[in-house]
Amino acid sequence: MFSKILVANRGEIALRVIRAAREMGVGTVAVHSTADSDAMHVRMADEAICIGPPSSTLSYLSVPAIISACEITGAEAIHPGYGFLSENAQFVQIVEDHGIKFIGPSAEHIRMMGDKITAKDTMKALGVPCVPGSDGGVPDFEAAQAVARETGFPLIIKATAGGGGKGMKLARSAEELETAFRTARSEGKSNFGNDEVYIERYLGAPRHIEVQVFGDGRGNAVHLGERDCSLQRRHQKVLEEAPGPAISPEIRARIGATCAKAVAEIGYEGAGTIEFLYENDEFFFIEMNTRLQVEHPVTEAIFGVDLVREQIRVAAGEEMSFRQEDLVVNGHSIEVRINAEKLPNFSPCPGKITQYHAPGGLGVRMDSALYDGYSIPPYYDSLIAKLIVHGRDRPEALARLHRALGELIVDGVDTTIPLFRALMEEEAVQTGEYNIHWLEKWLETNLG
Structure with a gap:
């Protein structure tokens, strides 16, 4: 096992990796821009090192700065989180050339799936259904x-x-x-x-379904069911849930086995997500994300696994801690992405947090790097928190989400919290009978 890893990211995902590593007894190095000197991931890591000015191009996307940070601190591996350099094949190759382990798939697999034509041809050859x-x-x-x-x-x-x-x-x-x-x-x-x-x-009214896969890089792979990500605005996911309300256990097993077999055949290492459009009981491949997804917590909730911990273990050469037969769906989970944005235009709203109170109680998880007095910088993505709930079934998960949204306080900036409170009252959300076009139409009607 590694003694120290560097987290090449910021915000809630950097905290997520740091927490998993700490439970494993692995030291962590946080990198940060000058704008993030007071960020929570900087405070929580064992070590922190500034890698540049506020611009992400000159800091979080600066490959020389990140490699230098590894060499200075003695970090043996890099976890990229999501976004930034997480799917940059050239970065992965440079990391490996410097004798540092990239916690994720190989440069070859990132390159293969990063080009959508190559990805589609590859998946078609592996028996994955395509549009x-x-x-x-x-x-x-x-x-x-x-x-x-x-x-x-x-x-x-x-x-x-x-x-x-x-x-x-x-x-x-x-x-x-x-x-x-x-x-x-x-x-x-x-x-x-x-x-x-x-x-x-172009499919008329599909759902967006993605299948979580995990491989050990040595030809072994599993699937961890699917997530429904159909509530979207301008192709950006807003709410995700698992398992998918429209997917039966039989369909789940069939498409999951197809995906697991495909990633096993190419020797894929780590976490990945194969995304589909789903209509009339048919799946059509659209892309594969070769990284941890923003919405990974809903999968963790229903399967009781820690995907980040598993990423670190497999990167260190250990076997996967679970087999396919160990992965049994337990209940239902929903995640909402809370952004610092001003409605109705969803324009970014950076600023100082004057009051923050996270909801709690059974089945409630809050992934966020917020704290009272924190100033959200204007230079990065507007995602500031993820609220995840888990229940014995979908109605219980919805009830917990409704309750948790009522407890959540984020003052000082505008957020998308009011949007989710309004969506909880909608019949289509309550029944799960929506597709990828539903939210756009709802926003036009209700927010203009």
């Missing part, structure tokens, strides 16, 4: 027209290197195809430096 559409990239508009004739409308054009909803354009008819195609290429070029796109059939 009908182009075979690889679409080089020009004439080729796009050919795909449209074969697949039919509506279509979605996606940038190969896209993410977070950027480089995705919908074409409902032949008249819309050219504009959507050229816009997707332009956004891919400007946001990711790559204008290659591919085309898929």
Whole structure:
């Protein structure tokens, strides 16, 4: 086991890793920008080192600064959390070249799944169901027209290197195809430096279902069920729950086994998530995230496992502490992402926290780096907390979420807490009968 690891992140996920490492008796190093000198992850780690100014480009994304921090502190491994450098294959390669262990998959697997065309081709070859559409990239508009004739409308054009909803354009008819195609290429070029796109059939009212997988890098892998992430705004997840309200145990076992087999065959190491659109009892692969997900706590709640601890163990060369037969769903869990944003426009709202009170009680977990007097900096993502609840079933989890939201206090900045309090009253949320378009329509009606 490692004696010391460096956490190359900030906020709640950095705290999450530090806590897991401390329980394992592993020392931790926090890196931080000058804007995060008073951050909670800096206070909680065994050591802390400043790696640059507020700009993430010059601090949390600075590979030389992070490698130097490892060498200065003697950290043997790096946990990337999510975001920042967590899915940067070049960073992973540099880390490994310096004799430091990256806690996560190999550079090869990150590269493979980071390119969406390669990922889709790989998954198709491994027997994972994929959305009908182009075979690889679409080089020009004439080729796009050919795909449209074969697949039919509506279509979605996606940038190969896209993410977070950027480089995705919908074409409902032949008249819309050219504009959507050229816009997707332009956004891919400007946001990711790559204008290659591919085309898929657009599903009318799917759910967003993702399957949690975990491998040991030696050909052994398991799945830990699915999460439903269908409540989204502009392709950004807002609420996640596990297990999925629309997924039966039989369907869960089938798609889970397919995903576990796929990652086992490629020798995948660590945590990963295979994401699907789900409609009419059919799954269609969209991407694989080669890292820990923001919403991993709901999976931990229903299976009683610590995914971060498992990441560290497997990276240190130990065997997985569970087998597939050990993983039995227990109850229901829901997570809401609380952002420092001003409604109705969801504009970032940095500022000083004048009062913070976290909810408690049975089945309530709060992952946050907030404290009274903390100043949320304006330089980073607006996610400030995750409220996770667990109950014996979905109604009990919803009741706990409703109660916990009533207890939660975050004063001094605007947050999305009022949004979730309002959503708790909606029948579609109470019954779980929603799809990826439901929240956008609700926001248009209720927030304008």
